[in-house]
Amino acid sequence: MDLPQAPSGFKILMFPWLAHGHIIPYLELSKRLLSRNNFHFYICSTAINISSIESFIKGNNLGDSIEAVELKLEPSVQLPPPYHTTKNLPLHLIPTLLKAFQTTRSSFSDIVDTLNPDLIIYDLFQPWAPKLAASRGIPAVHFYIAGAATRSYGYHLHNNYFPELQLNDYEKMSLGEKIKLINAVFEEGETFSDNLELSTEVVLLKTSWSFEGKYINYFSDSCNKKILPTGPLVTDANSSSDENSDILQWLSKKDHHSTVYISFGSEYFLSGEEVEAIAKGLELCEVNFIWVLRFPLGEETKTIEETLPLGFLERVKERGVVTGWAPQAKILQHPGIGAFLSHCGWSSIMESMYFGVPIIGMPMKAIMLIDANMLVGCGVSLRIPRKDNEGYIGEDIATVMSDVIFGKSGERLRRRAEELSEKMRMEEVEEMDIVANQLWKICLENRP
Structure with missing residues (x-):
């Protein structure tokens, strides 16, 4: 695999789930971090998503700082290449795509070995990604593109810590079935919790203190990680x-x-x-x-x-x-x-x-x-x-x-x-400054 090498500074490999609603926050985070530190970003996704990624890069004049890297997902009768993304995908094929996504480990491994990034930032549906990073001595940070309330819910499900979040019995059953369905596509011994446990020092959430402060604090105490909100990451x-x-x-x-x-x-x-x-x-x-x-x-x-x-x-x-x-x-x-x-x-x-x-x-x-x-x-x-x-x-x-x-x-x-x-709006600049400084610190501490 012949990929260009980054200029001086730290190389960060972004690995979002194959959804437009996940890829855009990863791109927005990259763009905002670039205005603060000397990072170089690689965004990893399937071919069908590359054009929209490159359109974002071009539209924001970031061609020298962000590059798209193709993740190989083998086509099948059920999932031809146009279906290698959740955008416009029929709902019944989402579980099929999620299962196929787990087969990209080898492709992702090749990308990591070729780029040798200073940091990997990864999404929700690939608990194997931080394990692979650890095997190469590369720090990895989990970036969850949803909020703290949903993450907190799983921790207080049985003690009713936040009454306003409670679901009725039918809704709880629906959520439980979805979690079982997703965990079933992972290899034995892998679960959602690996994303948190293997994240280096911090976990990033696409949220704000003013909006979800009490949930952020609870989630941080529950998972023993420093939770850093990135701000809303709303496109200009x-x-x-x-x-x-x-x-x-x-x-x-x-x-x-x-x-x-x-x-x-x-x-x-x-x-x-x-x-x-x-x-x-x-x-x-x-x-x-x-x-x-x-x-x-x-x-x-x-x-x-x-x-x-x-x-x-x-x-x-x-x-x-x-x-x-x-x-x-x-x-x-x-x-x-x-x-x-x-x-x-x-x-x-x-x-x-x-x-x-x-x-x-x-x-x-x-x-x-x-x-x-x-x-x-x-x-x-x-x-x-x-x-x-x-x-x-x-x-x-x-x-x-x-x-x-x-x-x-x-x-x-x-x-x-x-x-x-x-x-x-008042908080977003400070929140991003804190994220940028923390990621720079992690990269600096792990550079030989």
Whole structure:
């Protein structure tokens, strides 16, 4: 493997999971660290993700400091190369990709031996990565791209330390099944806990003290590691050139805080029943809205019109936009937005809090349920009710949206979200300085 050598300074190999929502935080962390210390970064991922990584590098003029390195994942009938990423991947293939990811050990080992980095920063689904690093005498630091509440939950599950995070029996069972499913793809003796235990001195979390301070402290005490928040790592909205977007022009004609932004991230795809429930809720409550509706690979021929209830677009044309893509950061910082109806994915939460927008929680997966509860406890969200394994219903969606946009609850939530936004912005520079200094110290202490 012929890879370029870094200039003087420390070489750091970043190893995120094969998801857009993981890769971008690793790139953002790299970019911010570069402004503080003489690091050189290598971002390791599969071929299908390399183009977006290189686009980020080029867009931020970081070609001399960050390089993409291809991780080899053998194609199969189930997982041809376009499926070597979670972006747009059908949900039923996520476990298959996770299992295939475990076979990249040999490829990753070759990359490590070729680069001989001073530090490896690794993600959640490869507990073997820090073991490999240790066998080469290379320090490794775990960077978890979600928050402290979800990590704390596992430690206090049996003693109810944070009542606001508690799940009902059905939700606990769902979370337990997911954890068992993931642990089953690891080799015997490997578990999630290895990521923490093998991390050198510190663990990095994509969060802020002002947002999750009590959870950070609890998590640190529980795992006996120094937990360092990186800050929200929100991409600069001003770096994109969509000021003249039709959506933004449409939004500018709406009253302040009158519009709900609706998006479920790049990796969750609504079922037909969920689409119908949201559409019904929007018709019942009559809020303005921008709805991002995406489809997985293999369903690109679907159209928004045929997916939505018959006549829906015509009935809401004066107060709603449904689109396959929208400039999310630009929209969230627009004064016309009053709330973000979200699945409570962590990157969406961080963006919403950073721009001071309250969240209407519609969590779809187990970990998101924990974060949705945390947001309610934090005073920045209302959660749409749901009974066990039953789906969401339009009437409940309408009630919560109406309360947040038209009711007093919305005013309270927005004040709290704006307060948190101000604190997060004040803290982020200092938080990144601390992370940069700690990583530099680890590299310096381990250099021969």
